[in-house]
Amino acid sequence: MPERILIVEDEPAIAEAVEYALKAEGFEVEAVADGDAALQQARARPYDLLVLDLMLPGLSGVEVCRRLREESAVPILMLTAKDGEVDRVLGLEVGADDYVPKPFSMPELVARVRALLRRRKLDNRESITTLRVGELELDLAKHEVHLADEHVPLTAFELKLLALLAGQPGRVFSRREIMGHLWNSSYVGDERACDLHVSNIRRKIERNPAHPERPLKRGLRSAP
Ligand code: CA
Numbered sequence: 001m002p003e004r005i006l007i008v009e010d011e012p013a014i015a016e017a018v019e020y021a022l023k024a025e026g027f028e029v030e031a032v033a034d035g036d037a038a039l040q041q042a043r044a045r046p047y048d049l050l051v052l053d054l055m056l057p058g059l060s061g062v063e064v065c066r067r068l069r070e071e072s073a074v075p076i077l078m079l080t081a082k083d084g085e086v087d088r089v090l091g092l093e094v095g096a097d098d099y100v101p102k103p104f105s106m107p108e109l110v111a112r113v114r115a116l117l118r119r120r121k122l123d124n125r126e127s128i129t130t131l132r133v134g135e136l137e138l139d140l141a142k143h144e145v146h147l148a149d150e151h152v153p154l155t156a157f158e159l160k161l162l163a164l165l166a167g168q169p170g171r172v173f174s175r176r177e178i179m180g181h182l183w184n185s186s187y188v189g190d191e192r193a194c195d196l197h198v199s200n201i202r203r204k205i206e207r208n209p210a211h212p213e214r215p216l217k218r219g220l221r222s223a224p
Helices: 012-024 034-045 063-068 085-093 106-127 157-165 175-180 194-206 215-220
Strands: 004-008 029-031 049-054 076-080 098-101 130-132 135-137 144-147 150-152
Touching: 004 012, 004 034, 012 029, 012 049, 012 106, 029 034, 034 049, 049 063, 049 106, 049 194, 063 076, 076 085, 076 106, 076 130, 085 098, 098 106, 130 157, 135 157, 144 157, 157 175, 175 194
Parallel strands: 004 029, 004 049, 049 076, 076 098
Antiparallel strands: 130 135, 135 144, 144 150
């Protein structure tokens, strides 16, 4: 599946050129022109990377970056003004992963994008075997889940679902997304089956399943 990139840039000529260059590299690309649309779009769909201009109408790139960082680890490449040393520092401080000063060449931008995606893949590979959210620990290699050091018996399917949610805490998943992820295909079958799995997991990890309090509650709540 091609990696999906969101471009946030209000200058149409630059947005178009970047979109063209990234599409030519085989990426799936979408573009928005202001900060509010960027937040909305980034929350609505999962992206593998954001190319984020700093100077935007409405919410600034810095503000977009700051807010997204509170809920997602998506790699963010900032586009900054040529002499914007302060902008660069600020961008990195609020969680941007890298920056490219304007004007930039397309080969340079593409190389930075590729480098960030590569780095993210390596990070994922290293941390893939154990996931921790609060008292909950998922050992994906051993297929074991512990809650406050007590073993929790989960089915393989439940473990996969929990791993998906725990891997991106705070992110909201639709039923369709969850089932699509778990079955690794676009066939999603009966989305209601998802509710059953979620309620089964809740029964196993919540003190009171009717009032979920575990760190996963946002992701789990969003599913039904
Ligand atoms: Ca701009």
